[in-house]
Structure formats: C-alpha cells, structure tokens
Amino acid sequence: MIPPSWLHRAEPTIKGVGLACLHLVNFGLAFHLFKENVGGPCFMAGPSMLPTLDNSGELVIESILPHRLFPNRLARGELITLISPVNPSRIICKRVIGLPGDIICVDPTGLKAPSTEHVVIPKGHIWIAGDNAAWSMDSRDYGPVSMALVRGRIAARIYPFNRFTVFSSAATYIDQ
Amino acid sequence: MPLFPKFLQFSRPITARWVRGAANEGNFRRARSLISRPWRLIYWLPLGLGFTQYFYTVKTIRGRSMQPTLNPDTSGWDDIVVFDRYAIHSGEPVGKGDIVALRDPIDSRKMIVKRIIAVAGDVIKTLPPYPDAEVAVPEGHIWVEGDEPFRTLDSNKFGPVPLALLDSKLTYIIWPLDRIGPLRPPVPPVSKRGDPRDSRWYSDIAAFEREQRRQSRVTTRSTTLSQQNTENLVT
Numbered sequence: 001m002i003p004p005s006w007l008h009r010a011e012p013t014i015k016g017v018g019l020a021c022l023h024l025v026n027f028g029l030a031f032h033l034f035k036e037n038v039g040g041p042c043f044m045a046g047p048s049m050l051p052t053l054d055n056s057g058e059l060v061i062e063s064i065l066p067h068r069l070f071p072n073r074l075a076r077g078e079l080i081t082l083i084s085p086v087n088p089s090r091i092i093c094k095r096v097i098g099l100p101g102d103i104i105c106v107d108p109t110g111l112k113a114p115s116t117e118h119v120v121i122p123k124g125h126i127w128i129a130g131d132n133a134a135w136s137m138d139s140r141d142y143g144p145v146s147m148a149l150v151r152g153r154i155a156a157r158i159y160p161f162n163r164f165t166v167f168s169s170a171a172t173y174i175d176q
Numbered sequence: 177m178p179l180f181p182k183f184l185q186f187s188r189p190i191t192a193r194w195v196r197g198a199a200n201e202g203n204f205r206r207a208r209s210l211i212s213r214p215w216r217l218i219y220w221l222p223l224g225l226g227f228t229q230y231f232y233t234v235k236t237i238r239g240r241s242m243q244p245t246l247n248p249d250t251s252g253w254d255d256i257v258v259f260d261r262y263a264i265h266s267g268e269p270v271g272k273g274d275i276v277a278l279r280d281p282i283d284s285r286k287m288i289v290k291r292i293i294a295v296a297g298d299v300i301k302t303l304p305p306y307p308d309a310e311v312a313v314p315e316g317h318i319w320v321e322g323d324e325p326f327r328t329l330d331s332n333k334f335g336p337v338p339l340a341l342l343d344s345k346l347t348y349i350i351w352p353l354d355r356i357g358p359l360r361p362p363v364p365p366v367s368k369r370g371d372p373r374d375s376r377w378y379s380d381i382a383a384f385e386r387e388q389r390r391q392s393r394v395t396t397r398s399t400t401l402s403q404q405n406t407e408n409l410v411t
Contacts, residue, residue: 022223025223026219026220026222029222029223029225029226032226033222033225033226033229071284083338083340084316084340085316085317085340086315086316086338087316088316088338088339088340088342089267122282122334123282124281124282124283124284125281125282142314145338146284146338146341147284148279148280148281148284148341149340150284
C-alpha cells in the first residue's frame, strides 16, 4: 500500500481554500457591479460644486440605473456624475446647463472666454458647469461633452445629517 | 453466485433509489435539485458578468464601415470577434492602428467599431466633412476613423473622442473561418520571386498601403517637438 503523501492529506484543504476564494471574488464582483450599474453611496471631494456640495466629507447617493434605463430624461439643472473627458480615470460631478440644440453663452463671467461668445450644443451632447464658477473645470474649458460619458445622477446627500437634502431638477425659467 | 460482483455493487443503489422513488421521497429530492439549479446559476452570475465586463467578450459586428478589414464586401457573414476589455481597463495606453469599440459620442446607446488614427498630442490632416484642415488632438482624446472613408461616421464628423468612451480593443476574429485568427498588423508581405500572388497577398499589400496613407496624414508630437527644438537651436 502506498503511504499517503502530504498532497493527499492537504487536498481537501486546498479545495476548500480555492472554493472560498472563488466565493469571495464572486461577492466582491457582485458588490462592484451593483455599485457601477445600480448606484450607491459615495464620497465627494473638491471645491467645484461649493455652495451646493461641500469641499470634503459629504456622503451622497448616486443613482445610476434610472439613467441607464432612460438616458434621454436628463433635465437642465440636474446634478450628474460623469467620467471626465480629460482624464478617463476621474469621475466628476457637475450641473447640467444645456441640452442638445440649446444656445449657450460660453462664459457669462468673461473669465475663460469673452462673454459675448455663444455656441450651439450639438446632437447627443450636453453643457455642464460647476456651481463654483471661479474654481471649476467644466464645459467652459473643454466644450460640450458627450452624453455617453454620463454615469448617473446625484439623488440625495445623506451624511452630514443636518444637511440632508434630496436634489431635484428645480430649474426656473425666466421668460423674456 | 458472485459471478458479477461489480455489477451487483453498481446495481444496488439504483434499485434503492427506485424503491425510495416509489415511496415519494426521491421525487421530492429531485424537485428540490431542479429548483436549486437556477439559483446556483444566479448565485454565480456576478463571476460571469464580471468576466465579460472587465476581461473578454464576444460580439458580432454589423455595418460596412470597417470594410475591408472587418465585414468585407466579399463575405456574406457578419464578423464575430473577440473584444479585449482588460487592455482598456488596465490603463495601458492605446496604440495608433488599434481597432477599438467605443460608445458613439452622438448616440450614447450605440457602440461603434473604429480604428485609432491619432492619439493625444498628434496633429492630423482631416477629411472633408470636418470644418478645419488640421486638428491637434487634445489631451485625453483620440482620433478614430473607419477603414472605408465613404461609409463611416467617425472623427471627421464629430471631432476628437475622449478616451473615456473607449470600451474594448479588438483582438481576434472567430468567424468567418477563412479570416479566423488574431488581428494582423499591416506589414508588407514578403514574397520570393516566382511565388504565386494570391488574393491574400493583394489584400495584405492593399492594407499596408492604406496604413501608409493614414500615417502620412498624422504628425506625431515627438517629431514636431524635435523640429521645434532644432528651429530654436538654429535661431
């Protein structure tokens, strides 16, 4: 009779550890896919949305699935998250200013472009801007961005509990 | 009596199961296994989805805009190809001449398959629909075009494309069978004197000439920088 080698004795352990790893990877992927396709809480950082969202330490709910299902329901004044057109590894949060077909004044403050310059937003693109015009890199720098870059919406702020807000696209139109 | 001991050993559990089935216990177990199988599939779904989302995926190509590299007029099939998503997600820089799938910047629901002509920093001479004669591709953008200049909706229509729209890189053709294999870079085919020049040779030469024509329209950053440097030195 052949004496059992260490491999024989270790076989159930190796099988168990391998299966456990597979389960772990599976759970991790499920969590990641949910966060990327349905939505979830995420931290915000940066000064570009300052009066609305603080510089750091705020937890917001990002909703992605509604935008995946109905990508044409973007409205002016909504807070959206999108992948930066300049650096694909960054996710930025901005406010929708103009939809396809709108005529937009590039920079009303005249900081980055003469305040008389206007552009028509092409099909399938939107105009985005940060609320903090003095310290924001947005469509004034890189022009209209493609709707395919949009990830989802910012639904609500949850963490500083006293500043809990549900964001809505409450754009007011001034008739002339 | 034990002429076929193995057979007897084998047959015993079968009869046992049959008897239990008559007692309506095995039926229950069988039904439970039938229900649990789809649940097990759903449980492991993230693993499969994650693989196709972040590593490799198989897709069919529709349309003639990459003709004759993909879906040539001579083939009656739609090409089925393997796309490598890991090459894009791992963050390694994309190369000129790669065929990539990207999300259409005009219609965000569509995917388009195009060839990368120029990367960030290059200066490219554009083709007719574009308003400017020459464009410097900005940082974080690429210039994509289809291989068939008359039937494609590409950067000559919508300008440089942000890298974030890139989805995957084409690596392998698996259907039709006469073009099966990894995507070959366009190199001039070596042919000895007297070799018969078949249709493959001619298509290789044509692909190489097209590649040269594309490259002649692109000025890379390194060359322009060196030119500037020499000019500075001279002045």
